[in-house]
Amino acid sequence: MPDFVIQTENLTRDFSTVRAVNEVSLAVPPGIVFGFLGPNGAGKTTMIRLLLGLLEPTGGRAAVLGFDTRAQAAEIRRRTGALLEHPGLYERLSAEDNLEFYGRIWRLPAAERRARIKEILSHMGLWERRKETAGKWSRGMKQKLAVARVLLHRPSLIFLDEPTAGLDPVAAAALRDDLAALTAREGVTVFLTTHNLAEAEKLCALVGVISHGKLLVSGNPDELRARSGGPRAEVTGRGFSNEVIKQLQARPEVRAAGLQNGRLYLDLRRDASMAPLVKLLVNAGVEVEEVHRGKASLEEVFLTLMEEDNEND
Amino acid sequence: MINWPLLRWEMRNIRWWYAGLFIFLFIGAFSLLLFATTGGPVNWGKMDFFLFGAYWALFGGMANVSSKLKKGTMAFLLARPVSRREMYHAMALAGGLPIIILIMSPVLFALILSPWLASSMSLGQLLLLDVLRAVWLTALFLLAILTSLYTGDYRNKFYSILTGSFIIAVTIAWTTTIGIINKRALVQWLFQHHPGLSLLLSLALCCLFYYLGRRRLERMDIQA
Amino acid sequence: MAISEPAVLTRGLTKTFRGRPAVHGLDLEVPRGGVFALLGPNGAGKTTTIKLLLNLLQPSAGEMRVLGLDAVADSVAVRRRVGYQAESQHFYRNTGVGELLSFCRSLYPRWNQERVDRYCRLFELPARARVGGLSKGKQTLLALVLAVGPEPELLLLDEPATGLDPLRRRQVLKLLVEEMSKEGRTIIFSSHQLQDVERIADRVAFLLRGGLILSRPLEQLLAEEKKVRVLFPGPPPAELEKWPGVRRVAREGSRLLISLSGRLDEVLVRLQRYEGAAFDVLDQTLEDIFVEYAGGEESVWEVGEDD
Structure with a gap:
């Protein structure tokens, strides 16, 4: 295991006229929840895409799980999970079938797949309702299922782009609790973006603030609070x-x-x-x-x- | 009844579709010119380029409606002071007018080119055929909108299958009547024996589909 | 058209989707002026209610009046005077921001171009930008600009601040309170950001499973909803749950946690009669109250509208 799960050096990405990510140097140690904060359009989504190797950086370099994002993007994607804008669920399939489908995509062997689906659904309190059509679930439960999908193949790093946006406080708290418990138990590193800073305060051991593509600060939330304001x-x-x-x-x-x-x-x-x-x-x-x-x-x-x-x- | 800003907006939004229509119109006119200069007899029943243009119009209209429903732009419009009837008229006019223009254009060309053309039909017959086609196509276009209103929100499968098969049946019947398959006998039957009747029938269908589509839209839940 | 008529009045409003009720017998009354917050878990019927008021959805039963007009029969007249921001934005993605604005302007009898321009600058929405190329947050802001443009008497905002960063969220709240509300416009908004609601709402309504549970001025709600933590020396009074104002009694270790809805003084007087009973009164935030009302039975509500 490398010292840092994510390490970037002067990572830069330009779109035609805009510099979306501007010389970001970042290091995220393993096993923590890293909160990536910033205003709308600051470059958060671009950063995730760069780290997943979906976009080619204009300058600088980035290593995720020790793999270079330019050369070894496939290796990175095999070992990470991502929940971006869409939950990626099939509304007409049952919860179990959704996970079954993703398990097959990840080529998990049948026995392991079944055990894993049971483990993860039971942990989220969804096992009893696994036969229900996902489309009929509330948004909070769908989002839980989406997190289950992301964790299914035991990735060592997951990216979550505003996982609790649009959820009511009860559903958001439930999702947060499950997320915290599961990631702590499995030792997963989480790269999380959110606009809910109270949530970041609760979950994250480390946060970075980005604006106009530049990383303004990064550090422990307590440190930041002590430092400014x-x-x-x-x-x-x-x-x-x-x-x-x-x-x-x-x-x-x-x-x-x-x-x-x-x-x-x-x-x-x-x-x-x-x-x-x-x-x-x-x-x-x-x-x-x-x-x-x-x-x-x-x-x-x-x-x-x-x-x-x-x-x- | 007609919301002019909305109609302008609707036409503006499908301008690429219009561009496609004009390409067909251009090709049609060009081939006509070719006939005219070579001096051969022109069979007006077989102006296939205009016909392709009509199909293009038909599917464009369907795509326009169903994409509106799926992407929720209908919800965007109907949250503003636009009545559903105005919305329907704007959709039908923005999509339907070019069809009529396209279908009537051979008559226009015929009028212009008549001194040089040796046609297999008289100008009167030609005009009748074109009116008939235009009415038919408008009916089909309205049916396409109606179908899209059902299939676009993909909730009512039964109706979408029913109207889908109906539209196919109507299209087949229409193509056999006017052009592609076994053209001669049916064209003769229509034009020489019952031109008034077939025009009336098409007009009736037009009105029916217009009414059904409007009623459907007025009672519909706008999701998304 | 009596000016005294409430901004929104519904009686027995019901909407079912294929047999499943999303809104069920809703009696909602929103007075004119002020900021009215619609709260409730996902799938409680907030979005459905807002869409019904705009006649985007046809009611299955019941009546609604918006700004003194029949919301179904006079829907176009209603929408001329209402600004609406949807929960998720669906625009013509290939048009420019300026084009979309001028199109919307052409649909309304009134339009405050000065305000629209000012907010486009504040939210950094350049007129030449393509709508589809804007980030999600920017699209939300554009929808808000479109909603305030026609000088509406009533603003219906479905989660106006979702997906916005704290800075933008504050700008939006400021716009709502310091401009819209001050000018006497009525604002109805749904939100899960309960701190925002606490900051700007005058009245709140809770929806649960398509029905209205309560609708009260925020201050009154915060004053009435209290919890009392009691330690009885002996067994607690048997009829405790039937005391006036008591909604629920829960056990918290050796102590009891009594949830109250009003009548705090009465309950305290009664408690003082029990010798040796130690108690303290706990204030509740809106979030506590939300969880209290909505969270009692886990987060497993069925959806109505968002499937």
Whole structure:
């Protein structure tokens, strides 16, 4: 096993006039969930295609599972699974037949195929319903089945492009749990793109943020949260007036202040102290009930990064 | 009844299909010219290039409707202030008008070229034949739209098979009547004995398919 | 056409697909103005409901009125005053963005070109780009621009922010709240992003298996839906589940978790009568409430519309 499942050096891809992926150097260690984040059209899908060897890079190189994407794309595709835009299921076939079909494509021997299908469906709680037509299932269950399809041939790396988009919170949580459990148990590395940053925070050991084709940062979510974005504070109470908010906004340690659902949200600079602000609020006649301070969420980190990126342009 | 912006848009979207039609028209005109210059008698019943153009029109119209249903562009249009009837008329006109023009074009050419042509038919007969063809083809085109409305959303297999076989039967009957198979006897039967009747019959079919297609579209669930 | 009529009113609205009901006896009332969120698991009938209101689907039974008009008989008039963004985008892929915009403009009596241009710039939608060449997220944004163009009185948005990155999502929410809603337009949207819903919705409705479970102002919902965690020293009262406001009692280790829908004060008074009963009240986020209402029976709802 190489040290890194995915390793790219200055990977670049141009489309006629646009540089979709711009000198990305990335290293993903085995056995983790890697979150690949970025705004719409940042180059996430192009990156996945490059890594699967479906697109030829314009410059740089990439190795996946130790194989070069240019020369050994077939080797890579044999050892990886991908769930891209479409779930790739046959709506008229039963769940079991869908997997059976993919098992045959992957040339799994009959006995192993059957055992594997049973293992994976039972693990996802779908075994009892394996005879039902996939087309009649809810979107959440279809998506689970699609993940089962991707994992069927025991790949050591899987690519998932927004697997929970369009799922309701319950279905998304169920899929996430299954995904986390299965990949941990089988030691699969996951390359995941998502717009749901709370999800990335829950699942990913490592995230990379890409914008306009450039990799802005990569690292552990906690590290990123600590690095950028000041602490946030939330004040519950009564009597917030526009004037108070203006006063707060004028303070040097406050980056932003605003009301949402009757709560006051403060975006503070690093090392800002809350006590003088609370005093200001009380003096202005606000009945403060609760002050809650928290670290920046990954979403805030992302937004800060995007703002900085746009300023640089 | 007619939504002009929509009609313009519809025509614009099938402009490649029109280009195909004009190629057939061009080839047809060219071969006519060839006949005219060589001076041989022209058999108007056998202007196959125009006929191929008509088939092209037919399948283009079907593809237009069913692709609309499958890709959901019908849902896109019908979420806007466009009534289903306007939608139907725009589809039928954008697809049907060129068919009529194409079919009537031999008459036009005949009129222009008549001084040089020795035709096997009189101009009156020719005109009648063309009107008949145009009406027939319009009926078939409307039937094609109707069929596509059933098959395009692929839910009602029974109807799609039924209308599919019907359209094949009608096409065979029509080709035997007007051109390809055993042409002489039937053309004579139609033109010399019952021209009015056959025109009436075609018009009736036209109206029927127009009505059925419109009703189908007005009651349909627009998915996707 | 009384202005006081609600934006949407349905009575017994039912839609079946080959015998399977997707929407079943739905009585929905959406007042004018404000932001109304339609929530529910996949397949609960949200998309079907929205399509019924636009008359893309024909109702199997029931009545609906949109902006005071019959949604079936006067459908074209309704659609003249409604902006719609579909869940997934189906455009003419080979046309340019500008061409599509000017075509749509020609269909409506009113069109705010200034706003359309402004949002095309903000969302980076160049007029010359081919629609089919846009990324999925950009197509979603284009659909939104098309929906707000005709100055609609009512916006029907089916998962407007799905597939958008956080930055774009915020821009979209801002557009909805700070422009559309402020100008007095009614917004009905479905979403699975419950943080978004919490941020912008005035009222929420829960749909489950094609029926309406609740429709309430968001603040009221958050104030009423509470959980109380109790530790009784002895056996808990036998008729606990029949107390007013109690929806469900679950066991959590040695303690009981009581789900309440309103009447918190009453329940607390009753609990205080039990000597030695220790309890605390838990606030719930909208997501907690969603899971509470929808998640009780695993994620195995049958689909109606999306098969």
